Amino acid sequence: MKKTIVYLTAAFMALGIIALGALKVSDNQGYAESSKSAQVSDEKAMEESTQKMEGLEFVQSVPKDASENALWAMMHKMTHQKVIASEKWGLIRMNDESIAKAEEILIASDFKSKEDLLQIIERWKNGQFDQVDDEHNFIWGMQGGSIGEARGILTEEQEKEFIENNFTGE
Structure with a gap:
């Protein structure tokens, strides 16, 4: 046994x-x-990050008294010009005009995220985009994002291609 x-x-x-x-x-x-x-997936995101997108919006369409959510959406769409992401929904040209508009809305606001967003805007005004992928993900996270996390920053050549594909005829 x-x-x-x-x-x-x-x-x-x-x-x-x-x-x-x-x-x-x-x-x-x-x-x-x-x-x-x-x-x-990363290779696919890189390929798709410069292609023509749907959902072009113009900064002039964002009211001066925009809500915090509307400002998040605006800034989020601005970052699409500069980031690598598997999904990008909507875009607004990131230029001096759109950066100034976002700053104007923020300065006049009492948004909870005001200070964080003003720091981002200040970097953008100074042409500092080395953190734009993290900034995209910060804003995307505040919006409750679950698809389309930024995985890097487009090169200058890739950004030019994105601009040519999406902002011609503005």
Whole structure:
């Protein structure tokens, strides 16, 4: 009887070790597949980030007394000119006029996010776009974004292509 218990215990332990090994191999394969999928997704986002988009809006259409949500939407759409993202919905040309309009709305506001957004606007006014992907994601997050997270910043050449594809005939 003791031998049977010892054999059964050894058999269960061996099965447990085999099962753990199989799970580890499965996890590694899943990691490799998800890593490969992320790489393909990043390449697709890079390709799509300069293509023609729908939803062009003009800064003149944003009222001076815009709500905080409207300002978030405006600034979010402005960043699309400069960021790499898998999805971009809507766009407003980021230029001196749109930056000044956003600043004007902010200065006259009592928005909860006023100070954070003024810091972003100040960087944009000074031509500092090295954080624009993080700024996009900050604004996108305030809007409750779940699709279209920025994954980087377009090169100057890519941004020129985006502008040519989307803002000709303004």
